[in-house]
Amino acid sequence: MIKKRFFTMIMMAMILIIAACSDGEVKSDAEGAKSEGSTTDEKSGGSLYLGTTAAPTLFNPYYSTDTSSSTIEGFIFSGLVTVDHDFNPEGDLAEDWDVTEDGLKWTFYLRENIKWHDGEDFTADDVVFSYNIPLNEDYVGPRGLPFEVIEEINKVDDYTVEIILSEPYAPFITITAQFEVLPEHILGDVPVADLGTQRFNTKEPIGTGPFKFKEWREGEYIELVANEDYYLGAPKLDSIIYKIVPDMNTLMAQVQVGDINLAGISPEYMETAKNLEDKGIVKLESGPSNSWEYIGYNLRNDLFKDKLVRQALTHAIDKEAIVQAILDGSGTVAHGPGSPANWSFNPDVAKFEYNPEEAKKKLKEAGWEPGADGILEKDGQKFEFVLKTTSANEIRQQIAEVAQQQLSEIGIKTTIELLEWSAYVEETSPPKWNFDAIVAGWSIGSDPDPTWFWHTSEIENGLNYGGYSNPEVDALLSENTKLSDLSERKDIIGKADAIVTEDQPSTFLYNPQGHLAVSIDLHGPKFSAANTYYKIHEWYVE
Amino acid sequence: MITYIVRRTLMAIPLLFIITVISFTMMLMAPGDPTALMMDPMIKQENLEAYKEAYGLNDNVVVQYVRWLGNMVQGNFGESLIRQGVPVSELIIARLPNTLLLMIVSSVIAFLISIPLGVISATKRNSLTDYSITFVSFLGIATPNFWIGLVLIMFLSVHLGWFPTGGVSTLGGDFSILDRLHHLILPAFVLATADMAGLTRYSRSSMLEVLRQDYIRTAKANGFKNKTVIFKHGLRNGLIPIITILGLMLPSFIGGSVIIESIFAWPGIGLLFVEAAFQRDYPVIMAVVVIAATLVVIGNLLADVLYAIFDPRIEY
Numbered sequence: 001m002i003k004k005r006f007f008t009m010i011m012m013a014m015i016l017i018i019a020a021c022s023d024g025e026v027k028s029d030a031e032g033a034k035s036e037g038s039t040t041d042e043k044s045g046g047s048l049y050l051g052t053t054a055a056p057t058l059f060n061p062y063y064s065t066d067t068s069s070s071t072i073e074g075f076i077f078s079g080l081v082t083v084d085h086d087f088n089p090e091g092d093l094a095e096d097w098d099v100t101e102d103g104l105k106w107t108f109y110l111r112e113n114i115k116w117h118d119g120e121d122f123t124a125d126d127v128v129f130s131y132n133i134p135l136n137e138d139y140v141g142p143r144g145l146p147f148e149v150i151e152e153i154n155k156v157d158d159y160t161v162e163i164i165l166s167e168p169y170a171p172f173i174t175i176t177a178q179f180e181v182l183p184e185h186i187l188g189d190v191p192v193a194d195l196g197t198q199r200f201n202t203k204e205p206i207g208t209g210p211f212k213f214k215e216w217r218e219g220e221y222i223e224l225v226a227n228e229d230y231y232l233g234a235p236k237l238d239s240i241i242y243k244i245v246p247d248m249n250t251l252m253a254q255v256q257v258g259d260i261n262l263a264g265i266s267p268e269y270m271e272t273a274k275n276l277e278d279k280g281i282v283k284l285e286s287g288p289s290n291s292w293e294y295i296g297y298n299l300r301n302d303l304f305k306d307k308l309v310r311q312a313l314t315h316a317i318d319k320e321a322i323v324q325a326i327l328d329g330s331g332t333v334a335h336g337p338g339s340p341a342n343w344s345f346n347p348d349v350a351k352f353e354y355n356p357e358e359a360k361k362k363l364k365e366a367g368w369e370p371g372a373d374g375i376l377e378k379d380g381q382k383f384e385f386v387l388k389t390t391s392a393n394e395i396r397q398q399i400a401e402v403a404q405q406q407l408s409e410i411g412i413k414t415t416i417e418l419l420e421w422s423a424y425v426e427e428t429s430p431p432k433w434n435f436d437a438i439v440a441g442w443s444i445g446s447d448p449d450p451t452w453f454w455h456t457s458e459i460e461n462g463l464n465y466g467g468y469s470n471p472e473v474d475a476l477l478s479e480n481t482k483l484s485d486l487s488e489r490k491d492i493i494g495k496a497d498a499i500v501t502e503d504q505p506s507t508f509l510y511n512p513q514g515h516l517a518v519s520i521d522l523h524g525p526k527f528s529a530a531n532t533y534y535k536i537h538e539w540y541v542e
Numbered sequence: 543m544i545t546y547i548v549r550r551t552l553m554a555i556p557l558l559f560i561i562t563v564i565s566f567t568m569m570l571m572a573p574g575d576p577t578a579l580m581m582d583p584m585i586k587q588e589n590l591e592a593y594k595e596a597y598g599l600n601d602n603v604v605v606q607y608v609r610w611l612g613n614m615v616q617g618n619f620g621e622s623l624i625r626q627g628v629p630v631s632e633l634i635i636a637r638l639p640n641t642l643l644l645m646i647v648s649s650v651i652a653f654l655i656s657i658p659l660g661v662i663s664a665t666k667r668n669s670l671t672d673y674s675i676t677f678v679s680f681l682g683i684a685t686p687n688f689w690i691g692l693v694l695i696m697f698l699s700v701h702l703g704w705f706p707t708g709g710v711s712t713l714g715g716d717f718s719i720l721d722r723l724h725h726l727i728l729p730a731f732v733l734a735t736a737d738m739a740g741l742t743r744y745s746r747s748s749m750l751e752v753l754r755q756d757y758i759r760t761a762k763a764n765g766f767k768n769k770t771v772i773f774k775h776g777l778r779n780g781l782i783p784i785i786t787i788l789g790l791m792l793p794s795f796i797g798g799s800v801i802i803e804s805i806f807a808w809p810g811i812g813l814l815f816v817e818a819a820f821q822r823d824y825p826v827i828m829a830v831v832v833i834a835a836t837l838v839v840i841g842n843l844l845a846d847v848l849y850a851i852f853d854p855r856i857e858y
Contacts, residue, residue: 049713055817057624065580140592142585175584197627218636219809221713241713246804246813249692253700253707422574422822430587461587 046541048240048522051251051260055244056222058201059213061180062133063141072242074533075224076117077180077207080108080127081173083446085528087343089173093122093181093208103168103484108177110159114231116183117212124155129184131163131176138193146176168482170489171447178446180207210235210537219244235537256281261519261541264532267327268394273517282517288341289514290529292334293396293441294506295387295403299467301436303385308366310504314352315359316410317403323510326398330515334508336501337442337450338493341511341529343486344448346494349501359410368411376411384413385436388428391418396439399509403439430461438465441512446530448493451477454500468505543850547843554839561835562828566610569827570603576623576822597623610828619832620825624818630829633814638833640710641799641810647726648733649791656738657784660745664753664780665772675742682739687798691732691805698728708807729806736798737791745784752780782852789845796834 056068059076080094091097094108114122133139134147149169154162165172183206190198200206205213210232211224222242226235243260245251252272254260258281265273265284276282295317297304304310319333332340336349368376368383376383387403389396397418404414414437419427427434442453442463451458455477458464476496483489501508516532518525524539525532576599577590594600598609613620619630663675699707705728706712712721752758753776761771799812807813811830818826 058626058628063626065582065585140589140596142580142582142589142593144589145584145586197621199627202625202628217809218633219640219813220709223713243709243713244809245708245807246816250708250805250807253695256700257703257707259707259713420574421820422578423572424574425578426574 045236045238046521048237048262048536048539048541049243049260050240051243051245051254051263053245053247053251055219056242058196059205060182060196060198060201062130062139062143062182063196063201065142068242071533072222072224073180073205073207074209075211075240075536076205076209076213077182078114078209079180080110080177082178082534083174083530085526085530085534087174087446087530089177093127094177097173097177099173099484103170103482104165105162106165106172106177107156107160107162110161111231112159114208115229116185116208117206117227118183118186119229120183120185122181122208123158124161125158125188126181126184127161128153128155129188130181131179133182133192133195136192138191139195140193141196143179146171146179150176168484170481170484171449174447175445180209183207211240214239230537232537236540237536255517255519258519261522262525263517265515265517266395267330267512270328270330270515273515276517280520282519285516285518285525285527286513287527288332288339288529289443289512290339290341290445291441291443292337292339292511293331293399293439293509294334295399295509296438296440296466296506298433298435298437298465299469299505300433301385302381303383303436306366307503308362309368310507311352312359312362312366312410313407313412314504314507315355315362316412317406317507317509318354319509320354322399322402326395326402327510327512330513331510332513334511336497336508337453337506338448338497339444339511339529342444342448344490344493346490346497348494349498352504356406356410363410370411374411375413382413383411384415386417387414387437387439388417388419388424388435389439390421390424392421396441400439428465430465433465433467435465449477449481450493450496450500451481454496454505466505468500468503470499470503473499543847546850547847550843550846554836554843557839558832558835562611562614562832563607565831566607566828567603569824570606572822574822575599576824578822599623606824610825614828614832619829622823622826624821624823624826630825633826634811634829634833637809637811637814640808641803641812643726644730644733644799644802644808644810645792645796647730649737649788651730652734652737652741652791653784653788655734656741657745657781659742660784661749661772661777661780663742663746664749667750675746679739679742682735682742685735687732687736688801688805690735691729691802694728694732695805708805710808729802729808732806733798733802741784741787744787745780748783749776749780752776755779782849785852786845786849789841789843789848792837792841792844796837 052068054066054068056064056072057066058064058069059073061070061073061077064070064073078092080092081089081097082092084090093110093114095111097106097108099106108127110122110124110127116122131147131150131153134141134144135150149165149167149172151164151166154164156162186206187195187198187200202216208231210227210230212227214223214225216222221244224240224242226238228234243254245254248266248269251260251263252269255263256276273282273284277284297310297313299305323329323331323333335351336346338345340347363376367378369378371377371382387400389400391397400416404416407414426432428438452463454464454468454473456464456469456474459467459469473496476492476499480489480492480496483492514527514529516525516527521542522539523542524536528534575594577593580590598606610620619634622628622630622633625633659675663672666672695707699705706725710722710725711717758771758776762768796812799810800815801812802808803810803812804816811833814826815830817823818830
């Protein structure tokens, strides 16, 4: 009897094993060309293997917010325009466009030879349909803001669309017009309230981009195959495999063994990446990132209300040492907001260089005197605060430690608090703003509009977490989005950045360098802060 | 026996209920929510509020729990908050087979290696072999298996290239059992190491106990060969308590799979749980908690039932 039961158990186990060996994935019904692995002809074909540590969520640009989803959406869909390596707008679905002098009416002339991945023709109806989604009152998605300025969208003819704005808005061309267009013939009849949960978004996205969706294997990878009918010509790559890996260690191991042939490298893995380059496994493509890292102060806190104090804090922190010791030189010291990768960058701002003596002098001027224990005091209050950052970022933790040490040298006591990412966001963002100071970073995006970070209107619900407010900056920032002339705009943004730098609402630390590890047989990728996958249809694996 | 199983199963219901109440409350009390991932200049606060409203995240914890429980008892785990429109059951169905496969194969490996080692250790008591096995066992108990996993990946996968660094199959390749096994061996072995050391010690003690029994001495006195006495008479009885451990091992496999799946990029429910926890995808977290708790309850029940099957002295 025991033998019989034992045999039955073994049989059940075998059945489970066989069941597990069969496909346990969420499969697509969408048809795509069969992957041919990585066998290639020279200068044509092959597969691009990308890796991500954060799984995508869904493929619909009006509902997704994460980088992985956006990257894949960029392969499947196209927008009216895209940006080149230097942030210049370039026609995509739109062959050309013009704007009236008052900046209110934009007319887009669409290409006529474009087909959706299911073979249908792309027309103006698709643009009118797509750009109206965020304007619909039933829309429950995160992308309302860039479309707020749109008053109406009109189809002039099958290949011409005009968009009327309620006020001039310079970022319209590089933000709003970059939004990908969805197929009206598939989604046109779906109530807008239901668009976010459509099967289309996860199982069968249909776009006009260079690659077609083939399969999403749950927890493993997303496979895209070349769109032979792509309007700029069939991509040279056969397919793109977007692998989902649990962490950067695994990702780096996969780069090393050649399972991933293109990966962005964060500063803590630069040493490993350089080793791989020395061994001839990858080549590194590098350049300035469109971002900056900073220590942000909560200006609601009495400690940080005085500009002199904030300038003193910046004087006390050795940014060059941070760049050299923590980043291994992979960044440039920042003095103000913005990034040298961006056309709007103003390098001629005030510089509060590392100078602990100057810091002490300014603090004394502001009324802070050393107490019996060496910690600065003013009106019975000690100068001590909590410096928060996220446990998910090793570099920021190290920066917090360096800042703690260097601030203690001028009599300021800091306590470091590390929070898990979600908890960190909840604590530091509206409506809590529960922090004294944070170590954080901002990315600028395809348009350099600094309104998000410094305008008073962004304090209540926006990204101006520190609560910085300066009427002069407000006026300049309000002006910047109304100018379509780039040099005039650069001038205005530069002036605003100079005032912000003088005010030091944050200690601007550095602009990181970005790095791409590219396997030696992959041709095409070039590091770009603006558009990593620019002209991806021309890339190939040798 | 049937009555006992039914009684135990009924007793499991309030237990599972309490587990879900505690888990749900802790999950919602933890800081952060799914909108933490949506830190983007292009997202308005109103958009975030509309999202929270649409998914009932603004309701109090009791309302959310009752709603979740109502759906769950009808077999509906709800929809993912992050992968909007995707039912949680679909995510679980896609991942559970991978975890079960890993658990079963690692159990088989653990038993196949530990029991013979335990038996050898017991029969050669106080010899160099015994001491060596004991040393390795204690080393195994003291070494975290995630570390063993990382070391094996570095040497066997990255340096020697003998095994893949992760995943369940070769990307773009056709389905093949051999390919699956190739991907399975390392994670299954590392997961097995969590229990191997303990099992070896346990089977050694169990065998030592049996070898001291009168019937073993009698069998030896009757002239049976040493091998026959150990394997036919000793092992059969020595295995009884070890087999019951199978059930008790289930919880450790669930816990272990969370770590091992993360290291080996093995897309099972352990990895799904980790992803969901970071993203605060509440319905997914709860679904995995319910499955894991159910497996633990089943494991314990299985242990008791197996004991009754293999040891005729036990009566229920």
